[in-house]
Amino acid sequence: MLTLTCPYCGITAEETELHPGGEAHLTRVGPTGTDEEFEAYMFARKNPKGVNFERWRHAYGCGKWFLAARCTATLQVFGTYKSQNAHPPADIVAAIRKSRPDWNPDWTAE
Amino acid sequence: MANPLATITRQTGLGMITIRADLDRAGDAIAEGVGLAIPDTAGMTGDGTRILAWMSPDELMLMLPAAETPGAMTALEQALTGEHGLIVDMSDARAVFDVTGPDAADVISKLVPVDAAAMPTGHLRRSRAAQTAIAVWRHGDGFRLFGFRSTADYLELILQNAAIAGSQLAPR
Amino acid sequence: MTHMPPFRLPAGGRLIDRALQVPFRFDGRHLRGLTGDTLASALLANGQMLMGRSFKYHRPRGPLASGAEEPNALFGLGQGGRFEPNQRATTTALTNGMILRSQNCWPSLEADIGSVNNWLSPFLPAGFYYKTFIHPRPFWKHVFEPVIRHSAGLGRAPTDPDPDRYEQAYSFADTVVVGGGIAGLTAARDAADAGGQVLVLEQTAHWGGRTPNDHDGGQMAIDALLADLRARDNVTMRRNTMATGLYDHGYLIAREALADHDPNQGIPRQRLWRIRTGQVITATGALERPLSFACNDVPGVMLASSVRDFIADFGVAPGQRIVVVTNNDDAYRTALTAVAAGLDVPAIIDARPQAIGDLPDAARRAGITVLTGSGIAKVKGSRNVEGVVICDQSGDGTPTQTIECDVVAMSGGWSPVVHLYSHCGGKLVWDDAQAMFRPDPDRPPLGADGTGNVTVVGAANGDLRCATGLEQTEGATQPVWVMPANAPYKLRAKMWLDFQNDVKVTDVELAAREGYASVEHTKRYTTLGMATDQGKLSNINGLAVLSNALNQPIQATGTTTFRPPYTPLTLATIAAEAKGDAFQPLRKTPMHDWHENHGVSWEPVGHWRRAYCYPRGAEDRHAAVNREIMAVRNAVGTLDASTLGKIIVKGPDAGRFMDMLYTNMMSTLPVGKCRYGLMCSENGFLMDDGVVARLSDDTWLCHTTTGGADHIHGHMEDWLQCEWWDWQVYTANVTEQYAQIAVAGPKARELLDRMSGSIDLSQDALPFMTWAQGDITGIPARVFRISFSGELSYEIAVPANRGLELWEQLHHAGHDLNITPYGTEAMHIMRAEKGFIMIGDETDGTIIPQDLGLDWAISKKKTDYIGKRAQSRSHMTDGNRWKLVGLESLNGDVIPDGAYAVDQGLNPNGQRRVQGRVTSSYHSPTLDRPIAMGLVKHGPGRMGQVLDFPMPSGEVMQARIVDPVFFDKEGGRLNG
Incomplete structure (x- = not known):
């Protein structure tokens, strides 16, 4: 059972205090999107073995949704950060690369 | 028969006001409105009768004698005039219990996934007690916790069960 | 030779108090043990070596071990709600008035009819059930399965509710040491020195593990460590606490026995600890392995260490004449302990070509015959050991001599207890020199920070001589997987690997021949290691036999997966406080007690209790609901x-x-x-x-x-x-x-x-x-x-x-208006009469508002809302989607909720096509006829058409498609 530290209230909570929310950093596709774009947004998930970014809500705590960078194979947690980020921030990227030198971000930073 | 680990007492007559606002912008006004300093993250401030608790980055909970609730609501509404905020009276939505006695931490430790013995004074921990949401903090000779009103009987039952005489957590 | 008294030795027994007798009952017999006895030691002290029957062949079974790995000595314990099956006699403390019942035998342990399976055993090889009960196919469901189920399962489930109290508790530590033997206590001292909170867990009631019995000065060394640890305020020590499993991020589950089988204390019987720790140190020791020789399952064949334990811990003689058979030096301690207790040890049979070192020397000095290069060809006796036939270990079992004895103390070497280490991903290496799997220090389980969070010390790490400063020189263990090495089929077919499930060397060999190359498949095919001891004794021997049969090294075979719990947990302990009224939170409205006092019939809605209806007098629920509806339609009602x-x-x-x-x-x-x-x-x-x-x-x-x-x-x-x-x-x-x-x-x-x-x-x-x-x-x-x-x-x-x-106040003021409280069922029926949808009835997670004719509640002006894009997909706008209609039963009966309307023809799976289903269906008291709503293909355009709803009985109900608003379509009643 995982423990994650909520970046909003600083509490290290166990999984039973949290609510999972699936893959992070999805970009919403609204009514103007094509079928393909909507399918990719609604259903296509990376589900990687390894570094993954995911949504968690501190449901039995401050109620905030936060994001976690975690290895799905070893369950190593590289860090947690606030939801109001379009991409994982630099310190999270650095923490991942420290443990996984071969890993590269699949987004382009603005 | 030995004594239970702690005395479980339901508290009534406590007013509770939920305040949602941008604490960076409106903190000073709120502090002035309720007469207490804005607490640190997961912290509490108080003056003996009132407690202001940090619930979330944009949420505070003011606990005070029930009779003072309408006045405090008005004061807060005034303090937040022109500011985006939400003031809600939640006094009736909660059930409050005191868990007091030398082994009160054992009772909390049986129900809440936190290190109760190590919990500092002035810290409010939102979590769960068995299967229902609660907030708990050190209070007097033990702890005070509140949960949802509808679960009051459940909370009382699990607290009483956890406090059963002879069930101290100390190694035997 | 039979098992003869006296069974309780005149002296010795470090764990018993000879002054305090404890009466108990075993299969109706009144027996006495001593305070400090386990059930196993108390039974042995009463001369009761027969303690069970094996699962498949119902062969007589005595205790093999003295601890958690015991596969045979399992009993039903207690009575009524406190009855518990499969309780391990070697780990259960004897308490006053305890009631034991033997299992898996009928009519009695001594004369078990099921042992007829034993004579059929040549016809019941591994995979027998899979092969035999396949044909004819229809027989499975009605003939084979019921018969097999009848004989399946070990022990009986209790029929009454468990009256005991259980609880759980959370705990936090920097380091948890699992195992209170010398390695664990030493590691705890070192961890405490390094700082942080240290928690030490010991599964038994006694600290020290094997050290007090196995080493001179052992108890003193343990006492010194205990004194040191107890003086520290950052160390917590818990006995009777078994670490059952290790999970992600340092989450350790343990079970503390508080009042096992002693319900009169009023405290919880067991406590489930949920421990979160930074580091785990496992000091879980090692388990002795049996040896595979013919008839190694006869009662009286025991692990060498357990024979030693029964003598040293409980002052009980498992037998008077004990033959030791071994492939290592440690078993010599058993011979020395037995001789020191005044028992006869006619020989130590050592499979190794030579036995040199302190312990063999001591044995020889004590006058014990040591037969090296030898093995046991066969154990004589059926219900108890009568003797052993000796042979050359390197040969084919040709007898060299026969030795009379009543106990065989065997040792096939030791296997580190690696369960906790393995639960959360720790990997093992095969140690050829010591013939054991031990933890691989390079591949430990990882914590949240990605670094190893489990270290292993002592015998659990393969360091069998870890009793620091107490060690004697010991010779190397020589792997012996079959005794003798070239035993023919006739002998191998009588060598037990899994004593409870009756898996023999030849069963594993058969599995290998039939292509079960994976150890996980072999386990399931043969049931090796699937008994209640979960393969603690059988696993390594089975792997070795499989590896030999597959002609590959043991490390290539690997182990089966170690899964929690280490030893069985009662379900009640896992449920802890969540039973009875605290099973789950029951949410109550402010008017809950009023409903309760007015005869409410409750309906659970999530965790809430809502009033379903309020039956009066002799009314049933249906009548109450009808009355409530008519009161609302004609006068006034109140709903919480x-x-x-x-x-x-x-x-x-x-x-x-x-x-x-x-x-x-x-x-x-x-x-x-x-x-x-x-x-x-x-x-x-x-x-x-x-x-x-x-x-x-x-x-x-x-x-x-x-x-x-x-x-x-x-x-x-x-x-x-x-x-x-x-x-x-x-x-x-x-x-x-x-x-x-x-x-x-x-x-x-x-x-x-x-x-x-x-x-x-x-x-x-x-x-x-x-x-x-x-x-x-x-x-x-x-x-x-x-x-x-x-x-x-x-x-x-x-x-x-x-x-x-x-x-x-409402009820007081409305008394003369026939004010009536109404419940959720009246509400449901009244909304259905009006054609209002209900989330969960008309919707099931696959329904869009457009299906329900709710287009009026969907804005055409808005450019966006959550779900809008999804609703424009082709499947969502398909004109063939089933849509909401009313349904009017033709024969006046209520159509069952969920009934399907059939269409013509069959679908590609050969099933009848369907064209709609009932989503809500009631008898309307207002209209005094059945009403229903349903989703029907092209429904709104088919008003008046009749649909067929076949019932499970074969009858076909018919209903006409109608408008879903059955009552007051104009809405005039809304305004009173």
């Missing part, structure tokens, strides 16, 4: 609607947020008005519905379904926090702040007019779908003119603390 979700949405951007949440336009709702709204998931499906009231310019109040309150609040916060975080909106879930009462019926206004208050409830002042605020009899209230029954109706929200007061 407090459980409905109530969420405040406020802020400068609340209007546009509301427009995204709901399918219809909420931003244009005038202050003071109400509007029914639908909420969809982003995938387009209808999720929740309810009435929205605009409280002020920037504030809306959303009503949700009872079950939807928390979910919808979370849904709102999700979008606000994660998608539109720049929008200025706050939400608050105020569900529990208010009691809400629906007052419905043609006399509702008349009733409310009798109550004093500041709110004008007239049709002009408060028309349908408006709300007002004020007080009713001095109680602050918000009144909503909304209706789910089709009648004139007011929903009144008051502070929860005053809900009961208002409810009682």
Whole structure:
């Protein structure tokens, strides 16, 4: 059972205090999107073995949704950060690369 | 028969006001409105009768004698005039219990996934007690916790069960 | 030779108190043990070597071990609700008046009819069931399965509720040391020196592990460590606490026995510890392995260490003449202990070509014959050991001599206990020199930070000589997987690997021949290691036999997966406090007790209890519901609607947020008005519905379904926090702040007019779908003119603390109006009479609002709302989607809810095509006929057509497609 530290209230909570929310950093596709774009947004998930970014809500705590960078194979947690980020921030990227030198971000930073 | 680990007492007559606002912008006004300093993250401030608790980055909970609730609501509404905020009276939505006695931490430790013995004074921990949401903090000779009103009987039952005489957590 | 008294030795037994006798009952016999005995030692002390029957062949079984690995000596314990099957005699402390029952035998342990299977054993090889009961196919369900099920299962499940109390507790530590032997205590001291909180867990009642029995000065060394640790305030020591499993991020589960089989203390029987720790040090020791020689399962063949334990710990002689058979030096200790206790050790049979070292020397000095290079060809005796036939270990079992004895103490070497280490991903290496799997220090389990969080010390790490400063020189263990090495089939077919499940060397060999190359498959095919001891003794020997049969090294075969719990946990301990009234939270409305006092029949709705109806006198539920409906239709009724979700949405951007949440336009709702709204998931499906009231310019109040309150609040916060975080909106879930009462019926206004208050409830002042605020009899209230029954109706929200007061005042004031409390079933039927949908009845997570004819509640003007894009997909706009209609039964019977309407022909799976299904179905007391709603292909365009609904009985019910609004279509009743 995982423990994650909520970046909003600083509490290290166990999984039973949290609510999972699936893959992070999805970009919403609204009514103007094509079928393909909507399918990719609604259903296509990376589900990687390894570094993954995911949504968690501190449901039995401050109620905030936060994001976690975690290895799905070893369950190593590289860090947690606030939801109001379009991409994982630099310190999270650095923490991942420290443990996984071969890993590269699949987004382009603005 | 030995004594239970702690005395479980339901508290009534406590007013509770939920305040949602941008604490960076409106903190000073709120502090002035309720007469207490804005607490640190997961912290509490108080003056003996009132407690202001940090619930979330944009949420505070003011606990005070029930009779003072309408006045405090008005004061807060005034303090937040022109500011985006939400003031809600939640006094009736909660059930409050005191868990007091030398082994009160054992009772909390049986129900809440936190290190109760190590919990500092002035810290409010939102979590769960068995299967229902609660907030708990050190209070007097033990702890005070509140949960949802509808679960009051459940909370009382699990607290009483956890406090059963002879069930101290100390190694035997 | 038989097992002869005296069984209790005149002296010795470090764990017993000879002054305190403990009476107990075993299969009806009255026996006595001593304080400190286990069940196994107490039975042995009474001369009872036969302690069970094996599972498959019902062969007689004695105890093999003295600890948690015991596979044979399992009993049913206690009576009534306290009866517990499969209790391990070697780890269960004897208590006063204990009642033991033997298992898996009939009519008795001594004369077990099931042992006929033993004579059939040549015909019951591995995989027998799989091969035999395949044909003819129809026989499986009605013949084979019932018969096999009858003989399956070990022990009986108790039939009464468990009266004992259980609990759980959370604990936090920097380091948890599992195992209170010398390695664990030493590691705990070192960890405590390094700082941080240290928790030490020991599964038995005694500290020290094997050290006090195995080493001179062992007890003193343990006592010194205990004194040191107890003096430290950062060390907590728990006995009787078994670490059952290690999980992610340092989560360790342990079971503390507080009052096992001693229910009179009034304290919880067991406690489940949920421990979160930074580091785990496993010091779980090692388990001795049996040797595979013919008839190694005869009662009296025991592990060498356990023979030593029974003598040293309990002063019990398992036998008077003990032959030791071994492939290592450690078993010599058993011979020395036995001789020192005055017992006869006619020989030590050592499979190794030579035995050199301190222990063999000591044995020889004690006058014990040591036969090296030898093995046991066969054990003589069937119900108890009568002797052993000796042979050359390197040969084929040709007898060299026979030695009479009543106990065989065997040792095939030791296997580190690697369970906890392996539970969470720790990997093992094969240690050829010591013939064991031990933890691989390079591949430990990883913690949250990605570094190893388990270290292993002592025998658990393969360091069998870890008793620091106490070690004697010991010679190397020589692997012996079959004894003798070239034993023919006839002998191998009598060598037991798994003693409880009756898996023999030849069974594993057969599995290998039949292509079961994977150890996991072999395990399931043969049931090796699937008994209640989970392969603690059988695993390594089985792997070795499989590896030999596959002609590959053991490391290539690998191990089966180690899964928690280490030893069985009672379900009650896992449930802990969650039983009886505390099984789950039961949420009560402010009027709960009133309902209870007025004969309510409850309906669980999530964790809530809602009034289903209020039967009076001899009324059944159906009659009560009908009466309640007629009261509302003809007079006035009250419904406790407090459980409905109530969420405040406020802020400068609340209007546009509301427009995204709901399918219809909420931003244009005038202050003071109400509007029914639908909420969809982003995938387009209808999720929740309810009435929205605009409280002020920037504030809306959303009503949700009872079950939807928390979910919808979370849904709102999700979008606000994660998608539109720049929008200025706050939400608050105020569900529990208010009691809400629906007052419905043609006399509702008349009733409310009798109550004093500041709110004008007239049709002009408060028309349908408006709300007002004020007080009713001095109680602050918000009144909503909304209706789910089709009648004139007011929903009144008051502070929860005053809900009961208002409810009682309404009933007092409306007495002469026949005011009637009504429940959820009356509400459901009345809404169905009106054709209103119900989330969960008409919806099931695959239904969009358009399916339900709710297009009127979907804004055409809005460019976006949650779910809009999804609803424009081709499948969602397909004209063939099933749509909501009313259904009118032709024969006057109520069509069962969920019944399917069939279409012509068969689908590609050969099943009858369907064209619709019933979503709600009731007898309408208002109309005195059945009414139903359903989803039907092209339904709204097929009014008047008749559908066929085949019933399980073969009968076909028929219903006509009609408008779903059955009652008061014009809506005239809404205004009273």
